Amino acid sequence: MRSFRYSRPETLEEASALLEEYGTDARVLAGGTDLMVRLRRGHVLPRIVIDLKRVSSLHSGIVDAGACLRVGALTLMSQIIEDERMQRHFPALVEAARVVGSVQIRNRATLAGNICNASPAADTAPPLLVFEAVVNLVSKAGRRAVPVAEFFTGPGRTVLERGEIVESIDLPLPPRPSGAAFGRVTRRYGVDLATINLCCLVTASGEARLAYGAAGPRPFLVRDDSGLLTNSDGDPGAWDSVLRRLLEQASPISDVRGSRDYRQAMLLVMSRRALRTAIERMRSEGKDS
Ligand SMILES: Cc1cc2nc3c(=O)[nH]c(=O)nc-3n(C[C@H](O)[C@H](O)[C@H](O)COP(=O)(O)OP(=O)(O)OC[C@H]3O[C@@H](n4cnc5c(N)ncnc54)[C@H](O)[C@@H]3O)c2cc1C
Numbered sequence: 001m002r003s004f005r006y007s008r009p010e011t012l013e014e015a016s017a018l019l020e021e022y023g024t025d026a027r028v029l030a031g032g033t034d035l036m037v038r039l040r041r042g043h044v045l046p047r048i049v050i051d052l053k054r055v056s057s058l059h060s061g062i063v064d065a066g067a068c069l070r071v072g073a074l075t076l077m078s079q080i081i082e083d084e085r086m087q088r089h090f091p092a093l094v095e096a097a098r099v100v101g102s103v104q105i106r107n108r109a110t111l112a113g114n115i116c117n118a119s120p121a122a123d124t125a126p127p128l129l130v131f132e133a134v135v136n137l138v139s140k141a142g143r144r145a146v147p148v149a150e151f152f153t154g155p156g157r158t159v160l161e162r163g164e165i166v167e168s169i170d171l172p173l174p175p176r177p178s179g180a181a182f183g184r185v186t187r188r189y190g191v192d193l194a195t196i197n198l199c200c201l202v203t204a205s206g207e208a209r210l211a212y213g214a215a216g217p218r219p220f221l222v223r224d225d226s227g228l229l230t231n232s233d234g235d236p237g238a239w240d241s242v243l244r245r246l247l248e249q250a251s252p253i254s255d256v257r258g259s260r261d262y263r264q265a266m267l268l269v270m271s272r273r274a275l276r277t278a279i280e281r282m283r284s285e286g287k288d289s
Helices: 012-025 035-040 077-082 084-089 091-098 111-117 125-130 236-249 260-288
Strands: 005-007 026-029 048-051 062-064 068-072 134-139 142-147 152-154 165-172 178-186 194-203 208-213 220-224
Touching: 012 026, 012 048, 012 134, 012 165, 026 035, 062 084, 068 084, 077 084, 077 091, 077 111, 084 091, 091 125, 091 178, 091 194, 111 125, 111 165, 125 178, 125 194, 125 208, 125 220, 178 260, 194 260, 208 236, 208 260, 220 236, 236 260
Parallel strands: 005 048, 026 048
Antiparallel strands: 062 068, 068 165, 134 142, 134 165, 178 194, 194 208, 208 220
């Protein structure tokens, strides 16, 4: 591993100034579960690593912010899993956080780090897409908010500009009743990324949102508001024809985790399963309310 300067700023201003100064030669470190691997393998060769863990304003945790829950940048997967409000409003995100790596990884890995790493297979990306999360960015120049659907630009690439840090992620409370479910195919739990992953959300107004990972260069969201996908009592053939149309956007690759054909077949199978679970959840939420 090539040597680099290691800095632990205590304020956002200090962190932003360092990022501005070093530009593309700087790397931000949160939990380090992705970055350390990339540093050791020499995939990134920064002149400075800026550890955010002492920046107290990024340790805000999960805060009620009116119509949304705001997740601070240093919030861990384990905090998301344990939070009662997350379990109530965003069970599909909790399901995704639960499958990220092992207990040790989940106690280190942040939600923000998962999206900034921008792996096409990032497990939290599909739920963040269906819940229409908004990523709040900060830099010396000011703040801006980016819908997560616009955040990913390619494998390992995001809209983050020079000097920008993710400060928090907003999760708008979903309409009620609604139901969401996460699904994933993987070779080995705890040590391997998803072969494919997905999340769907259905609402009582007949809208279905589906988001997919490891099915193209970046996680993506598709929608259908015909009402066909929110009704599990209808014609299964009609479901498949809508799903096949939506999945035209998928362009999975063949790699060590699975072939393109296997991925394409599983996208359809897993979409059906996740939709059924989401519809059941919406129905039981409807009974409770
Ligand atoms: C053994 C193992 C198993 C894993 N299993 C899974 C899995 O099952 N599913 C999965 O999705 N991932 C998995 N991962 C990947 C990783 O754990 C997650 O992506 C994790 O959420 C990254 O968060 P982090 O805080 O560790 O990020 P870091 O490693 O600290 O950072 C990751 C990237 O994001 C940038 N970054 C971090 N925070 C910010 C910020 N606030 N603003 C701007 N940029 C930022 C960093 O510069 C870096 O480029 C695994 C990793 C390992 C080592």
